[in-house]
Amino acid sequence: MNQQEIARKKRVMHVGIWLILICVCVILYSLHTGSIRLSPYEVLRTLVGLGSEDDSLVLFEYRLPRIVITILAGMGLGISGAILQGLYRNSLADPGVLGLHAGAAFGLVVFVSFFRSLEGMISLVLPLFTFAGAVLVAVLIVLLAYDRHKGVLPIRLILVGIALAAGFSAITLFLSLRLDEGTYAFAARWLAGNVWGREWANVLALLPWIVLLVPYTWLQSKVLDALMLGDEVATGIGAPVQRKRFLLMGTAVALASVSVSMAGGVGFIGLAAPHLARRLVGPLHQYMLPIAGMIGVVILVAADTIGRSIFQPNAIPAGVVVAAVGAPYFLYLLAKTK
Amino acid sequence: MKKLMITAMSILSLLTVAACGQSAPQQSAPAQNAPAASAPATTKTPKSGADQKIASMSIHLTNNLLALGITPVGSVIGGDVKAFLPHVADRLKDTKPLGVVTDPDMEAVLALKPDVIYLDEAYSGKDVAKFEKIAPTHVFNLDEGTWRDTLKKTGALVKREAEAETFIADYEEQTKRVKGLIHDKLGDGAKVMAIRVTAKELRVFGMKRPMGPILFEDLGLQPANGVEKIDKAYAVISQEVLPDFDADAIFVVVNAGDEAKKVYDQLQANPLWQGLTAVKKNQIYIIGAQPWLDYSAIGNKMAMDEAEAFFKK
Numbered sequence: 001m002n003q004q005e006i007a008r009k010k011r012v013m014h015v016g017i018w019l020i021l022i023c024v025c026v027i028l029y030s031l032h033t034g035s036i037r038l039s040p041y042e043v044l045r046t047l048v049g050l051g052s053e054d055d056s057l058v059l060f061e062y063r064l065p066r067i068v069i070t071i072l073a074g075m076g077l078g079i080s081g082a083i084l085q086g087l088y089r090n091s092l093a094d095p096g097v098l099g100l101h102a103g104a105a106f107g108l109v110v111f112v113s114f115f116r117s118l119e120g121m122i123s124l125v126l127p128l129f130t131f132a133g134a135v136l137v138a139v140l141i142v143l144l145a146y147d148r149h150k151g152v153l154p155i156r157l158i159l160v161g162i163a164l165a166a167g168f169s170a171i172t173l174f175l176s177l178r179l180d181e182g183t184y185a186f187a188a189r190w191l192a193g194n195v196w197g198r199e200w201a202n203v204l205a206l207l208p209w210i211v212l213l214v215p216y217t218w219l220q221s222k223v224l225d226a227l228m229l230g231d232e233v234a235t236g237i238g239a240p241v242q243r244k245r246f247l248l249m250g251t252a253v254a255l256a257s258v259s260v261s262m263a264g265g266v267g268f269i270g271l272a273a274p275h276l277a278r279r280l281v282g283p284l285h286q287y288m289l290p291i292a293g294m295i296g297v298v299i300l301v302a303a304d305t306i307g308r309s310i311f312q313p314n315a316i317p318a319g320v321v322v323a324a325v326g327a328p329y330f331l332y333l334l335a336k337t338k
Numbered sequence: 339m340k341k342l343m344i345t346a347m348s349i350l351s352l353l354t355v356a357a358c359g360q361s362a363p364q365q366s367a368p369a370q371n372a373p374a375a376s377a378p379a380t381t382k383t384p385k386s387g388a389d390q391k392i393a394s395m396s397i398h399l400t401n402n403l404l405a406l407g408i409t410p411v412g413s414v415i416g417g418d419v420k421a422f423l424p425h426v427a428d429r430l431k432d433t434k435p436l437g438v439v440t441d442p443d444m445e446a447v448l449a450l451k452p453d454v455i456y457l458d459e460a461y462s463g464k465d466v467a468k469f470e471k472i473a474p475t476h477v478f479n480l481d482e483g484t485w486r487d488t489l490k491k492t493g494a495l496v497k498r499e500a501e502a503e504t505f506i507a508d509y510e511e512q513t514k515r516v517k518g519l520i521h522d523k524l525g526d527g528a529k530v531m532a533i534r535v536t537a538k539e540l541r542v543f544g545m546k547r548p549m550g551p552i553l554f555e556d557l558g559l560q561p562a563n564g565v566e567k568i569d570k571a572y573a574v575i576s577q578e579v580l581p582d583f584d585a586d587a588i589f590v591v592v593n594a595g596d597e598a599k600k601v602y603d604q605l606q607a608n609p610l611w612q613g614l615t616a617v618k619k620n621q622i623y624i625i626g627a628q629p630w631l632d633y634s635a636i637g638n639k640m641a642m643d644e645a646e647a648f649f650k651k
Contacts, residue, residue, distance in 0.1 A: 035445035054448060057471060062444050177538075182440065185417075 012287045015280045019294040026298055030067050030305040031059065062198070069197040069262050070300045070318070072210045074269060076259035078296020079217055081270025082277065082289055083252040086224040087245055088154040091275065091333070095256035096267030097158065098141065099165035100134045104257045105191055105265055106168045107133025109175045112183050123197065123205045127261040134257035137164055138249060152245075190264045193319010195304050197262035209258040213251050214293065220248060221285035228283065266303075266319040268326030269296050275333065390496070393447050395439060395469070396458035397423055398634040399478060402489050403456075404429055405505050405635035406498045412450045414439045418594070418627075425629045425640055448472050456492075480633070484551055489635045505635055512642050513556050519649035520557060524587055524621065531562035532589040533580075534572065534627075535605065537597035542575050542583070544568025548633040552641060553589070562586075577605065581614060587621035588614070591630060623648055 031043045036058050038046070046055045077095065084093040095101055107129040115125075141164060145157040176187045190196060197206070226239040234241050260266060277292035303321040393412040394400040400413040404426055412434040416423045420438070422430045434450055437443035439461045447455070447469070455469045459479045462469065469475045476495060478488055486506050493502030524530070532543040532553060543549035545561070545568060553559050562585035592602045605611050616622055629640035 035443055036449050058445055058448060061468070061471070062448075185440065 008282065008284075008287070012281045012291075015291060016294075019291060019298070023294055023297055023301075026301050026305070027067060027071070030070075030301050031063055033305050033309045034058065034063060065200050065203050066195060066198050066304070067301060068203045069206060070195055070304045071297050072203070072206045073195075073259035073263035073266070074296040074298070074300030075214065075293040076206075076210050076255040076296070077263075077266065077269040077300070078273030078277075078292045078294075079214055079289060080252045080255035080259070081272075081296075082274035082285070082292040083217060083224065083248050083255075084270065085274050086228055086285060087248055087252070088152070088157055089228060089230070090154040090158060092158055092271070093154075094267070094271035095134075095252070095260075096265075096270060097165075098161035099137045099163075099168065100253055100256045101260055101265045101267060102165035102168040102172070103134040103137030104130035104260045105133070105172050106136070107131070107257070108190060108261070109172045109179075109187055112179060112187060113175050123199070123202045123262075127205055127209065127258040130257040130261040131254055133168075134253045135250075137161075137168060138253045140164055142249070189317060192317040193264040193266040193322065194317035195263050202262050206258055206262050209254060213255050217248070217251055217255075218286070218289050220244070221289060224248070224285040224289075225283075263300065264317060264319050266300065266322050268322050268330065269299050271333075272326055272329055273299065390453040391450065392454055392456060392496075393436065393450055393452035393473070394456045395436065395442060395447075395462050396456065396478070396480070397439070398480060398485075398632065398637070399456045399458060399488070399492070400430070400433075401426055401632060401634035401636040402485065402492050403496070405489060405639070406493055406496060406501045408496055408498070409433060410456075411452060412436045412447060414442055416628075423628045423632055425626075425632070426636060444468065444472075454495075480547070484555075485633055485635050485638060505639075509635075509639055509642065512639075512646065516642055516646050516649065517557055519646065520559070523649050527560060528586040529562040529584065530559045530587045530589065531565050531583050531585040532591070532625075534591040534593065535598055535602045536593045537595060537601060539574045540577055540580075540605075541572040542568060543572045544570050546571050548631045548637075549589075551633070552630075552638055556638070556642075557645070577608065577610060580610065585614070585616050586619060587623065588616040589623045589625050589630075591625055591627050593627065 028040060028043060031047075032038055032040050036054075038055060038058065042051060042055060043059065045051050046059045049056075051059070080100075081094050084095065084098060085091055087093070108126065110133065111126060111129040115129075141157060141160050142152060144160045144164075145152050147153050147156075172191075176184055179187060186196070197203070223239055223244045226234040226237055227241065227245065229237075231241050256270065273295040274288065274292040276295050277288045281287045281291050299322060300318060303325070304318040307318045307321045308315040392403065392408070392410040394403060394410040395414050397414060397416055400410055401423070403410050409429065410433055413422070413430065414437060415421050415435045417438045417440065421427065422433070422435065434446060436446050436450075439458070442462075452473045455473050455475045457463070457466065457469060457475060457477045459477050460481070463477065466475055466477060478491065480488060482488075489502045489505065490499070493499045530553060532549045534541040534543065542565060543553075545554060545566060548571065550571075554561050562583040564583055590602070592598055611617060625641070625644060629637040629644070631637075632640075
C-alpha cells in the first residue's frame with residue numbers, strides 16, 4: 001500500500017465519520033420536530049423505551065416511519081445519481097434530468113387513473129408502477145440515444161432525457177386534469193415532492209429494494225470505475241461493458257423510481273449528492289458511493305424537516321425545499337463546468 | 339455549441355422544475371405550536387354528555403356540534419380555504435386547528451388529549467385504528483340519511499337530543515316560509531339548477547349532497563331538465579349545453595380567486611348566457627360557497643337564511 005492510498009483511506013474515514021455524525025444529528029433533530037415538542041433528551045429516552053406512552057406513540061407511529069422513508073429515499077436517490085453519472089461519464093446525469101422522475105410520475109398517474117381498485121395495497125403496488133413508468137422512459141432514452149457505431153452517446157442521452165421528460169410530463173398533466181379533486185390534490189402534492197409515506201407499511205414497501213440494490217451497487221464499484229475510463233478501455237481491462245451497463249442502468253432506474261414512489265418527485269439529490277461526494281473523497285466508486293448515499297440522506301431528511309417546521313403552519317413539500325437549495329448549486333456547477 | 343445547448347436546456351428544465359414546485363398546491367397540514375405535552379393528564383375513560391372534549395375530524399361534524407351549542411376542542415380545517423370555514427370561524431376561536439382532513443395533524447390531536455374523536459367514514463374510515471390509540475372514536479357516515487340524521491346521532495352522543503329536535507323543527511318551519519317566498523317569486527312549476535364556476539371548469543350540481551337535498555328535497559324545487567339524472571354531487575359540463583337545461587332560475591357559486599371571477603365575467607358576456615331563460619327573467623342568484631356547500635346543520639340553516647333574504651325582496 002503506497003503513501004497516496006493510505007492518505008486517501010484516511011480522508012475517506014474522516015469524511016465518513018463526519019457524515020455519520022451529521023446524519024445522526026439531522027435525524028435526531030427531525031425526530032424532535034413536530035406539533036408536540038419533544039426535547040432531544042425525551043427523544044433519546046423514548047428511543048430506548050423509557051418514554052411515556054404518548055411520547056412513544058408520537059415517535060414510533062407518527063415521526064419515525066416518515067423519517068425512515070426519507071432516509072431510505074434519500075439514499076436511493078443519491079446512489080442512483082452516482083450510478084448514472086458513472087455510467088454515462090456525465091456529471092449532469094441525474095434521475096430527474098434524465099426523465100426518470102417524469103416516467104415515475106407517469107406511472108403514478110396511470111395508477112390513480114386506471115387502477116383505483118388496487119388502492120388498498122397502494123403502498124406495495126405504487127413502487128411497481130413508478131418503476132414500470134421509469135423503465136419505459138429509460139428504454140426509450142437508450143433506444144433514442146443509441147448510435148450504431150458509437151453506442152450510447154452520453155450527451156445525446158441528456159438531451160433525449162429532457163425531451164422525454166417534457167413529453168411524459170405533458171401526458172401526466174393531461175391525465176391528472178381528468179382526476180377528481182381529491183386524487184388530483186394527492187397527485188399534485190406527490191409531483192411537488194411531498195413525502196406522503198407515513199406508515200410502517202410504506203417503509204416495508206421501500207426497504208427490500210434499497211437493502212438489496214445498494215449493496216449490489218457497491219459491489220459493482222470496480223465496474224463503475226472501469227466504465228468511467230470509457231468503453232474501449234473498460235473492454236480492454238476485461239469488463240463486460242454492455243451487460244454490466246444494462247444491469248447498472250436497471251439498478252439506477254429501480255432505486256430512483258421506488259424512492260420517488262414514497263417520497264414524491266424530489267429532484268437534484270441525484271445530481272448534487274454524487275457531486276459533493278466526488279469532491280470530498282475523489283472519483284473511486286468504492287469510496288464515493290457510500291458517501292453519496294449519506295449525503296442524499298442528509299439532504300432529504302433536512303429538507304423534509306425544514307419543509308414541515310420552518311414554514312408552519314403551511315408545511316411545504318420536501319421537493320420544493322430541495323429545488324430551492326439545489327437550483328443555485330446546479331447553476332454553480334454549470335458555470336464551473338468548462 | 340453543444341455545451342451551450344445543454345446549458346440552455348438544463349437551465350430551462352431547471353426553471354420548469356422550480357416553477358412546477360411553486361405552482362403545485364401546498365396542501366400539507368399546518369402544524370401548530372401545540373401546548374406543551376405537559377397538559378393535565380386526563381383518564382381515558384370517556385366522559386359523557388356535553389362537557390367532554392371532542393376532537394372533530396370533519397368540518398361538517400364540527401358544524402353539527404356547533405348547531406347543538408357545543409364547541410369542539412379541536413377540528414380539521416377546510417381544504418380549500420386552509421382555515422376554518424368563514425361562516426363559522428368566529429365560533430371556533432378557541433378551537434385548535436388539526437390540519438386538513440386528508441392529511442390531519444395527528445400530533446396536534448394527541449396533544450389535545452380529547453375524550454372522544456368524531457370521524458367521517460369517507461375520509462378517515464381507514465385510519466380508525468390510529469385514532470383509537472388516542473381516544474375512543476365515533477365514526478359517522480355522512481351519506482346515511484340527511485344531516486338531520488347525523489345531527490340526531492350527534493345529539494344522542496352528547497346528550498342534547500332535545501336541542502337537535504328543536505334545531506330541526508326550526509329549520510323545517512323556516513323552510514316552509516322560504517318555500518312560500520320562492521313560489522311567490524318564481525311561480526308554479528319553476529325549474530331550477532345550481533352551477534359552480536371554477537377557474538378550470540363549469541359544474542352543475544346534481545341530486546346528491548351538498549346542493550341536491552336542500553334545493554330539491556327541502557325546498558321542493560323542480561330540477562331543471564337533466565339535473566335529475568346527475569346522481570352525484572356534480573357533473574362537469576361545457577358552456578354550450580347550458581341552454582339545454584332550460585332552467586327558470588339558476589343559483590351560481592363562483593369560486594374564490596380572480597381566475598374564477600374572470601371566467602364568470604366572460605360567461606356573463608357570452609350571448610349564449612344572455613339568451614338563457616333564467617337570465618332573461620333576471621333570476622340568477624349568486625350564492626356563497628359557504629354556507630351553501632357545507633352540508634351540515636349550521637350550513638343548511640345559514641343557506642336557508644340567505645335564501646330567505648334573497649326572496650323576501
